[in-house]
Amino acid sequence: xxxxxxxxxxxxxxxxxxxxxxxxxxxxxxxxxxxxxxxxxxxxxxxxxxxxxxxxxxxxxxxxxxxxxxxxxxxxxxxxxxxxxxxxxxxxxxxxxxxxxxxxxxxxxxxxxxxxxxxxxxxxxxxxxxxxxxxxxxxxxxxxxxxxxxxxxxxxxxxxxxxxxxxxxxxxxxxxxxxxxxxxxxxxxxxxxxxxxxxxxxxxxxxxxxxxxxxxxxxxxxxxxxxxxxxxxxxxxxxxxxxxxxxxxxxxxxxxxxxxxxxxxxxxxxxxxxxxxxxxxxxxxxxxxxxxxxxxxxxxxxxxxxxxxxxxxxxxxxxxxx
Amino acid sequence: xxxxxxxxxxxxxxxxxxxxxxxxxxxxxxxxxxxxxxxxxxxxxxxxxxxxxxxxxxxxxxxxxxxxxxxxxxxxxxxxxxxxxxxxxxxxxxxxxxxxxxxxxxxxxxxxxxxxxxxxxxxxxxxxxxxxxxxxxxxxxxxxxxxxxxxxxxxxxxxxxxxxxxxxxxxxxxxxxxxxxxxxxxxxxxxxxxxxxxxxxxxxxxxxxxxxxxxxxxxxxxxxxxxxxxxxxxxxxxxxxxxxxxxxxxxxxxxxxxxxxxxxxxxxxxxxxxxxxxxxxxx
Numbered sequence: 001x002x003x004x005x006x007x008x009x010x011x012x013x014x015x016x017x018x019x020x021x022x023x024x025x026x027x028x029x030x031x032x033x034x035x036x037x038x039x040x041x042x043x044x045x046x047x048x049x050x051x052x053x054x055x056x057x058x059x060x061x062x063x064x065x066x067x068x069x070x071x072x073x074x075x076x077x078x079x080x081x082x083x084x085x086x087x088x089x090x091x092x093x094x095x096x097x098x099x100x101x102x103x104x105x106x107x108x109x110x111x112x113x114x115x116x117x118x119x120x121x122x123x124x125x126x127x128x129x130x131x132x133x134x135x136x137x138x139x140x141x142x143x144x145x146x147x148x149x150x151x152x153x154x155x156x157x158x159x160x161x162x163x164x165x166x167x168x169x170x171x172x173x174x175x176x177x178x179x180x181x182x183x184x185x186x187x188x189x190x191x192x193x194x195x196x197x198x199x200x201x202x203x204x205x206x207x208x209x210x211x212x213x214x215x216x217x218x219x220x221x222x223x224x225x226x227x228x229x230x231x232x233x234x235x236x237x238x239x240x241x242x243x244x245x246x247x248x249x250x251x252x253x254x255x256x257x258x259x260x261x262x263x264x265x266x267x268x269x270x271x272x273x274x275x276x277x278x279x280x281x282x283x284x285x286x287x288x289x290x291x292x293x294x295x296x297x298x299x300x301x302x303x304x305x306x307x308x309x310x311x312x313x314x315x316x317x318x319x320x321x322x
Numbered sequence: 323x324x325x326x327x328x329x330x331x332x333x334x335x336x337x338x339x340x341x342x343x344x345x346x347x348x349x350x351x352x353x354x355x356x357x358x359x360x361x362x363x364x365x366x367x368x369x370x371x372x373x374x375x376x377x378x379x380x381x382x383x384x385x386x387x388x389x390x391x392x393x394x395x396x397x398x399x400x401x402x403x404x405x406x407x408x409x410x411x412x413x414x415x416x417x418x419x420x421x422x423x424x425x426x427x428x429x430x431x432x433x434x435x436x437x438x439x440x441x442x443x444x445x446x447x448x449x450x451x452x453x454x455x456x457x458x459x460x461x462x463x464x465x466x467x468x469x470x471x472x473x474x475x476x477x478x479x480x481x482x483x484x485x486x487x488x489x490x491x492x493x494x495x496x497x498x499x500x501x502x503x504x505x506x507x508x509x510x511x512x513x514x515x516x517x518x519x520x521x522x523x524x525x526x527x528x529x530x531x532x533x534x535x536x537x538x539x540x541x542x543x544x545x546x547x548x549x550x551x552x553x554x555x556x557x558x559x560x561x562x563x564x565x566x567x568x569x570x571x572x573x574x575x576x577x578x579x580x581x582x583x584x585x586x587x588x589x590x591x592x593x594x595x596x597x598x599x600x601x602x603x604x605x
Contacts, residue, residue: 069411116590119597123355123410127545128593130357134542138582141535145579248538252418259415291426298419302412303405 031173035166043165044237045281049274050169050176051233056257056269057183058226063255064264065187066219067199068125072113072133074250076224078241079136080106080231082147085241089155095236098157102232103225109136110224111217118216121202133251141243152242157235172233176270179229184266186222195219249291256298262307325454327571333460335567336467337526341540342547343474343559344518350554351491351511354403355414359519360541361421361428366391366520367527367536368432371439374524380442387520394424395516399509421537429534436533439524463525470518471560478556487511491554543570546585550592552602561600 035043063069084102087093113132140147162168197205261272283293345359366387374383406412441459448455478484489497498504546566551558573584
């Protein structure tokens with residue numbers, strides 16, 4: 001029982017890889033053609049879906065595969081956004097250098113979060129990541145000379161060749177494809193399987209001789225790196241950053257997208273991101289009360305579909321196959 | 323630090339204690355991390371402000387805040403949380419959803435301006451403490467903190483209800499099996515913990531004032547208190563509040579812009595040695 005998933009996993013992947021590659025290729029072709037019939041506004045929304053899908057996936061690496069749901073990833077994401085905008089506006093760095101600084105900063109913040117959080121699990125992990133994320137938010141609100149306080153900061157971050165909506169969309173799509181593949185490889189590597197072992201039974205992994213805190217630390221830091229990539233792209237998307245980018249609502253929306261897409265499904269994150277962003281745009285066409293609708297959505301999903309949209313579909317499909 | 327700053331740290335600690343003790347009562351007994359607690363604080367403050375200005379009575383404001391938040395607590399517990407019993411992650415995220423809802427609702431009702439709850443005449447002005455002039459109202463908050471601590475300590479340690487609550491923390495099924503309606507004790511605890519958030523909102527609303535992001539700030543501090551003090555421990559909350567209150571004041575004196583950071587360092591060091599907090603026990 002203990003060893004079965006670890007032994008059977010690679011063969012399952014090998015068996016699926018042919019079909020998976022075809023599906024992935026088709027999805028990429030469709031996604032690449034997507035901006036052609038759409039308006040600039042709609043292309044912008046699609047870009048946003050890709051960026052937040054990456055954020056939701058980075059949360060899923062921990063939640064779905066290591067059993068640790070982080071409520072601090074919005075802050076890690078936002079740190080990257082802040083650093084990219086700041087280093088462009090105040091330090092005059094090139095887009096590529098600013099991008100690298102942002103991702104580096106997010107990874108560094110994630111590793112600090114990880115150092116503290118890997119010793120805890122369950123609700124304590126949630127509480128701690130939440131509190132750490134809120135500290136980042138507090139610093140961004142109060143440290144006015146550097147962050148611009150509530151007013152935020154503006155900078156033209158996007159490189160000249162990506163100024164058009166479609167060009168930027170394709171760049172983000174390429175980034176999302178690379179990041180998705182990297183995350184997929186990560187969770188299916190022996191390291192990822194160890195994380196799953198930790199999720200299923202921490203004490204068992206410990207007695208098998210695995211260094212559980214070290215694995216969680218690396219898992220968290222890698223996840224923070226991916227959140228940082230998403231955050232840096234968001235800086236280029238918006239050319240603006242304010243405390244709402246690091247606020248709890250950002251983390252919560254990321255978690256909601258991850259859950260809506262299905263915990264542990266990885267690519268479901270994009271479905272979840274599309275669903276939440278579509279809902280946000282439909283709602284804001286009629287009312288300003290987006291936060292209220294988000295709150296109600298959260299409550300309803302928790303009560304009726306805690307396994308998410310993709311999880312529910314997958315459950316229905318697998319029942320049919322059986 | 324001067325006497326004035328120490329007193330400010332202590333009064334802030336007293337406010338934090340009132341808010342965080344409600345949070346930890348619910349957390350310790352019901353295993354529910356109620357992340358709507360900050361929103362309950364703010365909503366309670368707004369209701370208290372409205373009642374206090376309409377009636378001109380601070381006491382009625384307090385009663386109104388506590389009653390309104392207990393009523394919201396009743397809806398939250400019986401109407402929503404009952405569907406997700408036993409699943410901590412779902413409880414956490416559901417209460418976060420409720421927090422978002424309540425915050426937006428208070429934005430609709432009271433707008434985005436900041437309000438200060440009017441202080442009754444006898445609590446206005448200052449008095450001399452250890453040679454420093456200090457606002458009487460903040461001394462009153464300090465007194466309220468001590469009063470709530472003493473009351474909770476007596477309730478938990480000297481009454482039958484307190485014995486049931488403590489027994490329920492350790493083994494709810496056993497208490498249930500001995501013929502006690504533990505569900506009623508749970509409900510009472512939830513309502514009481516919520517009412518404390520409402521009371522905190524009114525108290526804090528008079529010297530910290532009420533504004534749209536006040537809930538997130540008080541929630542961060544309450545979480546820090548509970549993380550430091552440990553789950554469900556009254557003494558832990560008291561010591562956690564003192565630490566966070568004093569550190570926050572120290573932080574504001576030393577690095578006005580990065581005050582948040584000063585509570586973060588000690589919290590980090592503590593967690594490295596005691597992941598469950600000072601008085602936390604593994605469950």
